Amino acid sequence: MDRDELKKFQRFGKRNEEMKNCSKDVWSYTRVSSIEQKDNYSLDNQDVAAKQYAAMNGYQIVRTFGGTYESAKEDFTRAEFNSLISEVVKARKKPFAIIIYKMNRFSRSGGSGISLADTLINDYGVNLIEAVSGLDTTTPKGQLEIYKKLLTAREENITRLEHTIPGLKSFLNAGNWLGSAPMGYDHYGTRVHDFDKRSIHQDIRLNEVGKKLQLAWQWKTEGETDVEIIRRLNGFGVKITTQRISTMWRNVFYCGLIANKLLEGKVIEGNHEAMVSKQLFLKVQDIISNRKQGYTVVKESEARPLTGYLYCSICNGRMTSYENKKKKLHYYKCQNCNGSCINATTSARLNNKIGANEMFVDLLDSYVLEDKYIDLFKLQIEKILTSESKEKRNEDTLIKKQLTELKNKRDKLEERHAYGDIEQDIYLKFLDKINIQINEIEPKEDISEKQISNLKNQLNKSIFFLQNISKYWASGSLRHKKKIQKLVFPEGIILDTKNRKYLTSKVNELFVLNHSFTDKYKAKEKGLTTNKSDKSSTVAGTRVELVTSGL
Secondary structure, eight states, rough: OOOHHHTTTGGGOOOOOOOOOOEEEEEEEEEEESSSHTTHHHHHHHHHHHHHHHHHHHHHHEEEEEEEEOOSSSSSGOOHHHHHHHHHHHHOOOSSSSSSSSSSHHOOTTTHHHHHHHHHHHHHHOOEEEEOOOSSSSSSSHHHHHHHHHHHHHHHHHHHHHHHHHHHHHHHHOOOOSSOTTTTTTBBBBSSSSSBOSSSSSSEEEHHHHHHHHHHHHHHHTTOOOHHHHHHHTTTTOOOHHHHHHHHOOOGGGGGGEEEEGGTEEEEESSSSSOOOOHHHHHHHHHHHHHHHTTOOOOOOOHHHHHHHHEETTOOBBBBEEETTTTTTTEEEOOSSSSSSEEOOOOOOGTTOHHHHHHHHHHHHOOOOOGGHHHHHHHHHHHHHHHHHHHHHHHHHHHHHHHHHHHHHHHHHHHHHHHTSSOOHHHHHHHHHHHHHHHHHHHHHHHHHHHHHHHHHHHHHHHOOOOHHHHHHHHHHHHHHHHHHHHHHOOOEEEEETTEEEEEEOOHHHHHHHHHHHHHHHHHTTTOOOOSSSOGGGTTTTOOOOOOSSO
């Protein structure tokens, strides 16, 4: 076949159908790994390099992404990187390429980074350009070189981790914290962003917000809901979300411990100041995990204020509550014991059977302090508190002695440092230890002084409360009812639904004292013999807590 005849068949030839993008519009992406790199002009250098490359090669940068610090360990955990990829997919007019200063700024994930680059190039016709080397993905060889660089970035990351992880583990095992301190703390250290908080050694201290958050933990143990706690914190000027407060309850950092993935499941003592005691932390865990037998979360109701406080006398399981909407009646019920149920309120429809709420009012009435016993009750309380105050004075003397000794040690340490007798690192190490001890002891001294000065006021409040406890409960809001229940019966109340009576277990010592005291004097009035004692035998050896909760 001659040449002229072959030309007749040229129209049947096959052509390469590869996606061609002839646009001169490009996008740029910049990134650093840490806030320190963000502040040292690294992002500016990346941006300048991208603009210079575009100008020298006839490209126009029409959109920019990044401009912040984000770790490249995982690709799609980066907000700005996600935005870049999402915009590429959505854009009707695709950019010719994305300019990156170095490929390790694009990704350090290795295989997944290569897969993502391959999708951009082959599915969307968007190339990658490395500004510092001029390499791009417009040719198969260029693609291979870019992919090699992405693998190298992954290798660098692994090598870096092999060197840094042992050091990080040692840092954690020494009781230090990695990352920014949680809400409620000021973080001092070598790498903190706030220059005023730069310090040679890490020091994490409870701040004013943290002192207010301490109240939240106490409120939680008193039965308050997260919504109510957040509302009350807002009143103190502390803004916190439901998600953040939920995270706080579960973070062992707040009770002085440290948990980190690098510790491989271990929990260790931290060097930082604890916001709450370990006992209080565990108590909150019991509340949020609903560990007690038979507990079921139900919606709160003004008609069923005892929900969560009643325990079945048969199985000791916590009783729940419900409403019969058809009959418009409320009930408390044990889910474990079939038929263990009682009406919440007295109702004519139930033959006027007294309800659990009214039974509770009667129970509280049994703790009401009669007027004729007030002076004697005051005298009894004062005798007990006088005995306790002797112990308190001894404790105060010991506290003041410890404080004086520690402050003298600190003065001598500072003097030796001023004269150059000890090195800076040794000085700071021991200064930190002494200051921590002083900070632990000083609040105890303040609390003791406040308790003594407020004693008479607290005593009067307690007596008034004891005289009107059932009225307070009956007329109070649901929140106040729950506070009173928790105050008087801290571990709940056992209810015998069959015999319709309460079988109380642990009762607040103040109410135990009142009960035993009035029984004793009533017996005297009837001519019965009683044991004479300066202290009530019922509460001998215990510490009486006065009512100071503002009820």
